[in-house]
Amino acid sequence: MSGALSTAHSVVAPSGRVKLLAGAIVVLYALVALVPLLWIGLTSIKTPPDSISYPPKVVPFVHFEPSIEGYCNLFNTRSRQTADYLASLPPANSACEEITRSRSMVVVGPSNYVPRFLNSLIIAFGSTLLSVGLGTCAAYAFSRFKVPMKDDLLFFILSTRMMPPIAVAIPIFLMYRELGLSDTRLGMILLYTSVNVSLAVWLLKGFIDEIPREYEEAAMIDGYTRLQAFRKVVLPQATTGIVATAIFCLIFAWNEYAFAVLLTSGTAQTAPPFIPIIIGEGGQDWPAVAAGTTLFLIPILIFTVLLRKHLLRGITFGAVRK
Amino acid sequence: MRAAYTPIEHRVRGLSDKAIAWLFIAPTMILLLAINLFPLIWTIQLSFTNYRANRPNAPLRNVGLDHYQTILSDPEIWQRMQATAHFVFWTILLQTVIGFALAYLIDRKFRGHGFWTTLILIPMMLSPAVVGNFWTFLYQPQIGLFNYVVSFFTGLAPSSFQMLGDVTLSPWAIIIVDTWMWTPYVMLICLAGLRSIPDYIYEAAEVDRASNWRQFISITLPMCLPFIMLAVLFRGIENFKMFDMVNLLTSGGPGSTTELASITLKRAAFEAWRTGYSSALAIILFVAVFGLANIYVKALNKVKAR
Numbered sequence: 001m002s003g004a005l006s007t008a009h010s011v012v013a014p015s016g017r018v019k020l021l022a023g024a025i026v027v028l029y030a031l032v033a034l035v036p037l038l039w040i041g042l043t044s045i046k047t048p049p050d051s052i053s054y055p056p057k058v059v060p061f062v063h064f065e066p067s068i069e070g071y072c073n074l075f076n077t078r079s080r081q082t083a084d085y086l087a088s089l090p091p092a093n094s095a096c097e098e099i100t101r102s103r104s105m106v107v108v109g110p111s112n113y114v115p116r117f118l119n120s121l122i123i124a125f126g127s128t129l130l131s132v133g134l135g136t137c138a139a140y141a142f143s144r145f146k147v148p149m150k151d152d153l154l155f156f157i158l159s160t161r162m163m164p165p166i167a168v169a170i171p172i173f174l175m176y177r178e179l180g181l182s183d184t185r186l187g188m189i190l191l192y193t194s195v196n197v198s199l200a201v202w203l204l205k206g207f208i209d210e211i212p213r214e215y216e217e218a219a220m221i222d223g224y225t226r227l228q229a230f231r232k233v234v235l236p237q238a239t240t241g242i243v244a245t246a247i248f249c250l251i252f253a254w255n256e257y258a259f260a261v262l263l264t265s266g267t268a269q270t271a272p273p274f275i276p277i278i279i280g281e282g283g284q285d286w287p288a289v290a291a292g293t294t295l296f297l298i299p300i301l302i303f304t305v306l307l308r309k310h311l312l313r314g315i316t317f318g319a320v321r322k
Numbered sequence: 323m324r325a326a327y328t329p330i331e332h333r334v335r336g337l338s339d340k341a342i343a344w345l346f347i348a349p350t351m352i353l354l355l356a357i358n359l360f361p362l363i364w365t366i367q368l369s370f371t372n373y374r375a376n377r378p379n380a381p382l383r384n385v386g387l388d389h390y391q392t393i394l395s396d397p398e399i400w401q402r403m404q405a406t407a408h409f410v411f412w413t414i415l416l417q418t419v420i421g422f423a424l425a426y427l428i429d430r431k432f433r434g435h436g437f438w439t440t441l442i443l444i445p446m447m448l449s450p451a452v453v454g455n456f457w458t459f460l461y462q463p464q465i466g467l468f469n470y471v472v473s474f475f476t477g478l479a480p481s482s483f484q485m486l487g488d489v490t491l492s493p494w495a496i497i498i499v500d501t502w503m504w505t506p507y508v509m510l511i512c513l514a515g516l517r518s519i520p521d522y523i524y525e526a527a528e529v530d531r532a533s534n535w536r537q538f539i540s541i542t543l544p545m546c547l548p549f550i551m552l553a554v555l556f557r558g559i560e561n562f563k564m565f566d567m568v569n570l571l572t573s574g575g576p577g578s579t580t581e582l583a584s585i586t587l588k589r590a591a592f593e594a595w596r597t598g599y600s601s602a603l604a605i606i607l608f609v610a611v612f613g614l615a616n617i618y619v620k621a622l623n624k625v626k627a628r
Contacts, residue, residue, distance in 0.1 A: 014430045023432030029424060030441045033502060039467050040456050052465040134350045141346035145339050160358040162611050164563040166587045167604030170597060171361035174375060194357035197350050226342055257451030257566040262592055276455040276570055286459055293456055297448055304447045308440050312510050319552060320514045
């Protein structure tokens, strides 16, 4: 984000002292703002008693011994057993089993986290593929052809984003109930596609507008049809834009909660509505919640770094391009 | 796209540009009509009835504009609107001030500013629901990190205040989380604004011996204004609709102190199952967002045209 954009102010370049002070404040802000995230990561490697101790335990190995208990509890369901029963069991065959037994419980099976995570993946990738596919075609048409009422159509597409999700959720709930789409992955994919396609059209139109028309025209003079020119000239040129748009769609679908919590309950439930309801015995199992959160956030951290050059464009629907 | 390689290609070879245009736009429009416009029309229709989604077979009665009248004359709804306005106002104010200040500092281009900018951006990319959920942990009265830090600096006992359970504190608790999450968003847009100002303007001001403060007031701020307004527009719309993060943090409580419009809507639609009533509320909210956004866009265009 910085390199390409920074044009040094010649006469007005900030002095060294100003830079140092500015840098110090920004770094301080960044560190403070990241504390909640670090805290979640740290909590995920604590034992439940360590996670709720006062004063808080901060440094691993010094204040507390890291433990995989949070991750064990995230992936497994457990049940409490009597001491006699535990003593009668053969030796534990995994680290998780051992930790669980030290809490007088046994592992009874896998938890729902993995299926929910998979649902998130399938729904996010499915809807991204669809919205980018639809969006690329529509954006190309809006960018290159005379479409009657073009501005009105584009505005309509944008305005679908202004609806509060809960407002749309009421009739969609009823519609999906009629069509048998409630709590199905297909239903969620279609729904997220309809939300994302507006972003995809607006972003991709911007990217395609930037590709000179002369490229396709030259190809068409060489005997390409319009569709061939679109496929062989425009699409390769628009790759960066398409990838950036796809990542934005992925992030939205990955993070979405309102529709997911209202329209799914089991088979198609994604991770965001599931993570908050991870509950241990006698209250919330914070290390398990933190572990689920950490695993869920890691893909987003990677995407943020990959996207940093296009973030601005994505978050403003292409209104600001630099 | 790949299918076009097959003989189908020969059939579409003759397609006119007009045909391609419609072929390319139609799928998107059909999807939006089916999943956005059709539900909207259905919502309007339901808003005139006493329909309840949990009793689909109950006799349907047309109640005309009753729901609208009930809602608009209900003091409780106006309280929810006030809570929403309080949330929108303070989040936008804080995010704009902090976001602009950060952007201004980052634009001093100290070493490594690109790296730190990326780090600062992380919160806004996260899932608001997951963010809301883990902040409930930070806000725990005895064990939460937030309370610990506050007590560390102020000497208050960490269990003496409950950010999420106290009527006066909870509206601020949700404002703090939203500001933490979305200040980077405003910052990023402001940064683009600052970088769009060409150097020669500052150079000219320097030649005219304009003070730094003078330059800031008459160059930096006005030239950034369209960008700031754009950020305010986006944040305003988003926070007016706010549901996920606050639902996880307080689900509207304690009592209904943090019950924003969308949460009221969810309670009416999916807990009380007053589908007709909540449809009317949904339409009112939509009209409000849409109207405000339109007015604001007009103002924005005026500023841009200057």
